[in-house]
Amino acid sequence: MEDDFDQTLDSNYGSSHDKVIVHLDADCFYAQVEMLKNPELRTLPLGVQQKNLLVTCNYVARQFGVKKCMLVSDAKRLCPSLILVKGEDLYDYRQMSTKMTLLLQKFSPLVEKLGLDENFVDVTQLVAETLKSDFAGSRNVEGHIYGDITSRCDCGCYERLCVGSQIASEMRKQLKEELGVTCCAGVAYNKLLAKLVCSTHKPNQQTTLFPAGVSDLMLNLNNVRSLPGIGHRTSEILQSLGISSIEQLQNINLELLEHALGRTLAERLKKLSVGADDMVVKPTGKPQSIGLEDGFRKISLESEVKDKCEVLLQRLMILLAEDGRIPGAIRVTVRKYDNSSRYSHRESRQCNIPSSLFLPKVGTLSSNAHNKLLTSIMKLFHKIIDISKPFHLTLLGVAFTKFQERNTGKGSITSFLVKDISVQSVMNFQNISLHGVEAMECSSSKNAGKQSGSTLNYADKSGSESEPEPSPKKTRADFWRGSRKRSLTESDKDSPNKHRSSELRLSTGEPINEVDFSKLSDGIQEELMESCMSLPSLTDKLGISDNSTPNTSMSIEDNFQTNASQKLWKRLGSNQGPQDQ
Structure with a gap:
């Protein structure tokens, strides 16, 4: 089994040179952002501080021996003139990180973020298009070359990587000109090698790795911790097996490694040890979670925890407003410190939250x-x-997750409601004055609907403008069939218990006496005629006859005196006029 794996490993190692991957790493990123905000800091020793730790510093400070991730007290001892800037608020760093990624996406859609200051870019397609063009430029390598390039394989990777180095140089140039950010770059045929070779020449430089130099690069790594994916736990297991260098990892028996780490991880580490990596560049979309964490030396009171969480929540709402999505769950993370074992470990819990908390606007909370x-x-x-027992916390974190997009398109409930309101605004006729008639309306109240369905009711004279409750949808046939069976009596007109209808109206502006019926569809015109002519007393008051000629510029009562009445009654299957119904 091990021989088969070794053969597969050798095959992958020798033939997987078809891609061109660029890895870009911004130089002392936090410090660069601070220097862009305040250019006077460029020539001064600068450090970015989070709590009592120096997370990064510029290269002026590094000349004094200051290094990132050292205690602030130690850094000040090495460089008393060190200027410290608070870096707990990551807002400006996130903004610059997003701008960098957007700029790199102009070269390729395959851009994968790694933290805030690193990006992988797969430029394989751009390289292929460049090589096919009439003028592909020179085949010289931009920047440094790692290792020996005298031996070249026949797969064409040399030309591809040369063009890739030129593209990387152009990326760095645009980042500097447009954003003011300098970065180093690594160019290779997979993600692992591009990242490893990127750090060989810093700052603001780039290095290209060809297949012939892979072995030297891997063997020159300091220890197995230099490989991505090997953390503290895995490193301890490898140490127990007597493995501390890359060469030892390459030579160890696979079965022994599988017994300690499991087959999947064992095979993965064996591949990485020789520079083989088949991981693809995954385009970075919106994050699956948005969270903030705060580290400290010790918190042991519930009140302190609540105060910290409240501050984190307020800062988190700013990030949520920028993202625009609605979270479906919230997660809390703590790091507990065990005084007896002097060991810390993290633990998280999460629960679902209703999306209604973030309405109507994401990022603002009542x-x-x-x-x-x-x-x-x-x-x-x-x-x-x-909390009934003593506890020692060194970190608190709050995060939103399970995001859903806010739907505002045609298929959203918001769009549906808007359409529904617009339909009701057209069909809710009000406030058209009719001679001899107080008012009428094409909708029924809840009580009237229970008693007699959808019908036309005379209004009382109270003058109120209460909104009618919408009745269930009916077909046109249901509408005229029900209205033919019923007519209003004098008691109906005077009854205060009947639904009060407002005046017939097509809009909510000032009352009008004339309506251009030519602007209404035939269906609505006929529906109005059907409704009106189902009431004998109303047709008598309107004086509707069978021999009048329609005029689209006349008032509404005159328009009712049209030949449409004959057409309507013929459609209803009757040769008699409305006075006979």
Whole structure:
């Protein structure tokens, strides 16, 4: 089995040179952003501080021996003139990171972010198009070359990587000119090698790795921790097997490694040890979670936890507003410190939250919604920590996850409601004055609907403008069939218990006495005629006859005196006029 794996490994190692991957890493990224905000800091030793730790520093400070991830007290001892900037708020860093990724997407859609300051870019397609063009440029390599290039394989990777180095140089140039950010770059035929070779020449430089130099690059790594994916736990297991260097990892028996790490991880590490990596560049979309964490030396009181979580929630709402999506769950993370073993470990809990908390606008919370979220956060905290016992926390984190897009398109409920309102606004006729008639309306009340379905009712004279409750949808046949069976009596007209209809109206502006019926569809015209002519007393008051000629510019009562009445009654299957119905 091991021989088969070794043969497969050798095959992959020798033939997987078809891609061109560029890895870009911004130089002292946080410090660069601060220097862009305040150019006076460019020539001064600068450090970015988070709590008591120096997370990064510019290259002026590094000349004094200051390094990233060292204690602030140690850094000040090495460089008393060191200027410190608070870096707990990551807003500006995130904004610059997003701008960098958007710029790189102009070269290829395959851009994968790694943290805030690193990006993988698969430029294979762009390289192929460049090589096919009439003028592909020179085949010289931009920047440094790692290792020996005297031996070349026949797969064409040399030309591809040369063009890739030129593209990487153009990327770095645009990042500098448009954003003011300098970065180093690595060019190789897979992600692992591009990342490893990127760090060989810093700052603001780039290096290209050809297949002939892979072996030297891997063997020159300091230890197995240099490989991505090998953390503290895995490193300890490898140490127990006597493995600390890349060469030892290459030579170890696969079955022994599988017994300690499992087959999948063992095979993965064996491939990485020789520079083989088949991982593709995955385009970075919106994050699956948005969260903030705060580290500290010690918190051991519930009140302190609540205060920290409230601050994190307020800052988190700013990020949520920028993202625009609605979260479906909230997650709480803590890092507990065990005084007896002097070991810390993280633990998380999450729960679902209603999307209605974030309406109508994502990123803003009412005081009630804020309190509900904070209550949920503390409930999750209590599931992790038993506050009846002493506890020692060194980190708190709050994050939103399970995002859903806010739907505003044609298929959304918002769009449906808007359409429904617009339809009702057209069909809710009000406020057209008719001679001799107080009013009429084409909708029924809830009570009237229960008693007699959808019918036309005379209004009382109270003058109120209460909105009618919409009745169930009916077909045209149902409408005229029901209205033919019923007519209003004098008691119906005077009854205060009947639904009061407002005046017939097509819009909500000032009352009008004339309507251009030519602007209405034939269906609506006929429907109005059907409704009106079903009431004998109304037709008598309107004076509707069978021999009048229609005029689209006349008032509404005159328009009722049209030949449409004959057409209507003929359609209803009767040769008699409305006075006989």
